[in-house]
Amino acid sequence: MSSETDHHHQVDPRSPEVRTEALEDLLVEKGLVDRSRVDALIDRFENDLGPMIGARLVAKAWTNPDFRERLLADADAVLISEGVQGAEIEHIEVKANERGVHNVVVCTLCSCYPWALLGLPPNWYKSPEYRARIVREPRKVLEEMGLTLETETELRVWDSSSETRFLVLPEQPEGTDDLDLEDLARLVTRDSMIGVAKAITP
Amino acid sequence: MNEVEILNDSAAPPRLNGELVFEAPWQSRAFGVTADLVESGRFSWEDFRTRLITTIGAWESTDVHERPPWDYYTCWVQALEQMLSDSTLLDSSELDGRAFTYAQRPHGHDH
Numbered sequence: 001m002s003s004e005t006d007h008h009h010q011v012d013p014r015s016p017e018v019r020t021e022a023l024e025d026l027l028v029e030k031g032l033v034d035r036s037r038v039d040a041l042i043d044r045f046e047n048d049l050g051p052m053i054g055a056r057l058v059a060k061a062w063t064n065p066d067f068r069e070r071l072l073a074d075a076d077a078v079l080i081s082e083g084v085q086g087a088e089i090e091h092i093e094v095k096a097n098e099r100g101v102h103n104v105v106v107c108t109l110c111s112c113y114p115w116a117l118l119g120l121p122p123n124w125y126k127s128p129e130y131r132a133r134i135v136r137e138p139r140k141v142l143e144e145m146g147l148t149l150e151t152e153t154e155l156r157v158w159d160s161s162s163e164t165r166f167l168v169l170p171e172q173p174e175g176t177d178d179l180d181l182e183d184l185a186r187l188v189t190r191d192s193m194i195g196v197a198k199a200i201t202p
Numbered sequence: 203m204n205e206v207e208i209l210n211d212s213a214a215p216p217r218l219n220g221e222l223v224f225e226a227p228w229q230s231r232a233f234g235v236t237a238d239l240v241e242s243g244r245f246s247w248e249d250f251r252t253r254l255i256t257t258i259g260a261w262e263s264t265d266v267h268e269r270p271p272w273d274y275y276t277c278w279v280q281a282l283e284q285m286l287s288d289s290t291l292l293d294s295s296e297l298d299g300r301a302f303t304y305a306q307r308p309h310g311h312d313h
Contacts (some may be wrong), residue, residue: 013298013305017228023282024235024299026292032244038234046223065219069262089247109255109275111229120223120233126274128262162251 009124045120053084054117054167055188059181061094072096072169080118085114089114095158096169097195102141102149103156104195106134112160114167118190125194133158141175144194168195176202227277236282245289253281253288 011018027033029160057078061068071078075092092114095103107113113121124130134141138155142148150154158166170192176184179202191197224230240247259278261269272275286292 011305011307013301015305016273016276017226017234018301018304019279019297020228020235020284021231022297022304022308023279023286023292024231026297026300027235027239027286030292032242032291033235033238038231038238041237042224042230042234045237083239110251110258112251123225123274128258128272162248202275 036144050133051148051190054193055185058169058188060185068080084116090116092165094167094169099169101154104118105158107160117167147197168193170199171197213284233277250285259296
């Protein structure tokens, strides 16, 4: 192999890495995209948005029946009054788990997800397998993910769309009534708000 | 200081479960560029989403033996290219040309 070929490793111009770099550079040159704004947006989605925002709302709903009622009736209004960033661009509905009813969320067509409350979705949520199977055989999928439901529990699968995103309000674990808001929020995992797990029992 | 700020340090951060939001830098750039275009009003998330559904659906309906391994952000970039082309923000031949040029760069100069 000559030194010339050593310097030319094979890069496919159709690879998404190369396409993305070319696309960003061209858009920047045309003044359509600003790199510092892109940096700030990525930073926000990587660091500021995440399940801790949804977890706080769930913990508050556990401790405050009036707040819970308002959250279930009109989540959008509650999110705006709570100062949740980005809430104005998504219509969110909250579905409460209770004795005999378990809710789970999917986006069958792509990857719609309550960004403002949970950040960006995990890989499995976007996978073709989860999107197809959670509708067809939800009980089995949940079992594979480690959540076994009682046979008499009714399972409700909510298909997200760009119009409506869903958040599951998990049941409060028993014996946690004396915990404060912050400790309660730690029990609320991302997966429990998608509906593929229960909140952590301390 | 609101409760979100207090909880940010203590409550489950996005990566607590060991899963990265983005697996490679290009994925975060593709996402960030799209988000910037939406925020500056060039197109809506809904416009983008319809194209994302199309590219994901195209992958799903391709024969198992003929399609590449599943990759969400590859579908995302394809949807973005379609969106840019449909909204005449960026011509696909111009993008092809630039991508070709970048693919030819000697190793060590590819950034």
